[in-house]
Amino acid sequence: MMRLDKFLSNNGFVTRTECKKAAKSGLIKVNGIVIKDPSVKIDECKDVVEFNNSIVEYNEFMYLMLNKPKGYISSTDDPHKKTVLDLLPDEYRTFGLFPCGRLDIDTTGLLILTNNGKLAHQLLSPKHHVYKTYYFECSIKLTTVMIDHLQTGVDIGEKSLTKPSIVKPDETMLSGTISITEGKFHQIKRMFEQVGNEIVELKRIKFADIELDNTLKEGEWRQLSAQEVEILTSFE
Numbered sequence: 001m002m003r004l005d006k007f008l009s010n011n012g013f014v015t016r017t018e019c020k021k022a023a024k025s026g027l028i029k030v031n032g033i034v035i036k037d038p039s040v041k042i043d044e045c046k047d048v049v050e051f052n053n054s055i056v057e058y059n060e061f062m063y064l065m066l067n068k069p070k071g072y073i074s075s076t077d078d079p080h081k082k083t084v085l086d087l088l089p090d091e092y093r094t095f096g097l098f099p100c101g102r103l104d105i106d107t108t109g110l111l112i113l114t115n116n117g118k119l120a121h122q123l124l125s126p127k128h129h130v131y132k133t134y135y136f137e138c139s140i141k142l143t144t145v146m147i148d149h150l151q152t153g154v155d156i157g158e159k160s161l162t163k164p165s166i167v168k169p170d171e172t173m174l175s176g177t178i179s180i181t182e183g184k185f186h187q188i189k190r191m192f193e194q195v196g197n198e199i200v201e202l203k204r205i206k207f208a209d210i211e212l213d214n215t216l217k218e219g220e221w222r223q224l225s226a227q228e229v230e231i232l233t234s235f236e
């Protein structure tokens with residue numbers, strides 16, 4: 001059982017405030033009956049909820065895509081720094097969302113937030129080899145030796161070399177994309193350092209086959225589409 005307004009906002013359908021207004025206007029029905037009080041409890045598995053005459057499916061989990069700006073940490077709670085959760089509306093605090101993997105404070109781009117802990121764990125497990133692609137800018141021109149080294153494996157002081165990566169430099173050799181399957185602390189920065197270069201800009205543009213929505217400005221977010229959720233759940 002759960003509150004009707006939580007059911008609707010949990011689905012990313014409306015915010016709780018919008019829900020209140022919609023209920024007042026008679027736009028919400030449960031089992032065909034107009035409900036004006038959005039705080040009533042419903043059975044999310046059995047009751048049929050309609051919003052403006054469309055049936056709302058119940059989603060157990062929530063999945064968001066955020067375009068992370070600089071200056072925010074990929075954590076749920078920090079007394080001193082702004083976290084990525086600060087970019088979401090207040091009511092999203094109650095959903096138990098957390099970032100699926102971490103981006104450094106100065107890294108921007110695609111961050112997936114979910115409350116599906118089991119799936120997040122699987123997506124981050126090295127067993128699943130989920131590719132994450134980043135746009136990078138570096139301080140000196142990439143050489144073929146550097147690229148080979150980055151692609152085959154670099155000793156960044158971990159137990160083993162980094163797993164094979166894919167590097168696609170731009171014509172300038174000062175930027176490009178790199179795809180990695182692991183997610184060690186500062187991994188790409190450390191890989192570049194180890195080959196005698198330096199990352200000056202890093203932005204994640206793809207997670208598995210999910211691309212950062214280029215209509216999202218930094219700090220903006222949206223629900224993942226059903227197709228994008230399917231990409232994630234294919235790793236279950």
Ligand code: URA
Binds near residue numbers: 104
């Ligand atoms: N590698 C890094 O060095 N930083 C990130 O934020 C992500 C990957």
